[in-house]
Amino acid sequence: MPKNIWIGSKTKKKFKKNIKGVVKGLSRKITVYLTDRESECPNCYYDKLNDRSSGVAKVAPSSPTYFTVGRCPVCGGRGVIITSRKKCINANITWNPTQESLNALSFNEAGSTGVTKVQIKTDPCYLELIRDCKKVILDGVSCKLATPPLLRGLGTESILVAIFFTEDTMKVRE
Numbered sequence: 814m815p816k817n818i819w820i821g822s823k824t825k826k827k828f829k830k831n832i833k834g835v836v837k838g839l840s841r842k843i844t845v846y847l848t849d850r851e852s853e854c855p856n857c858y859y860d861k862l863n864d865r866s867s868g869v870a871k872v873a874p875s876s877p878t879y880f881t882v883g884r885c886p887v888c889g890g891r892g893v894i895i896t897s898r899k900k901c902i903n904a905n906i907t908w909n910p911t912q913e914s915l916n917a918l919s920f921n922e923a924g925s926t927g928v929t930k931v932q933i934k935t936d937p938c939y940l941e942l943i944r945d946c947k948k949v950i951l952d953g954v955s956c957k958l959a960t961p962p963l964l965r966g967l968g969t970e971s972i973l974v975a976i977f978f979t980e981d982t983m984k985v986r987e
């Protein structure tokens with residue numbers, strides 16, 4: 814095997830290990846909230862005109878959720894089911910990241926007075942999740958996405974980097 818290829822794969826492995834270390838080793842659990850999903854109740858007919866359940870079951874009488882009187886036991890008479898979507902993932906959290914790393918993301922400082930910036934690094938597989946999120950809970954603090962998340966690095970060795978703002982101005986005790 815040629816020497817340079819051997820070094821190449823070794824360096825690659827080492828880099829991959831470092832990335833994994835960043836995500837797993839120093840990471841904490843963060844909660845990512847996605848926009849609520851509204852879907853028609855699978856158990857009853859939805860009454861579009863009145864925006865509620867028609868009160869008529871659409872499942873077979875043999876179904877445990879079948880009903881003939883009262884409210885649909887699945888949607889509670891709303892006709893729709895609202896699914897709150899959230900997911901816990903591991904991420905490396907940096908509160909008040911250095912200006913250097915912010916510049917690398919073409920970060921726009923305007924309009925950000927009074928809020929705290931926070932950078933997260935995580936697995937690239939969460940790109941869509943982070944991009945579409947409503948908010949995240951970082952160390953118990955509710956934050957909103959400041960800039961679209963970016964992938965840093967190359968191909969499978971990349972890492973996802975995203976900047977968030979705290980939703981409320983954090984009170985600093987002196």
Ligand SMILES: [Zn+2]
Binds near residue numbers: 856858885889892
């Ligand atoms: Zn229903």
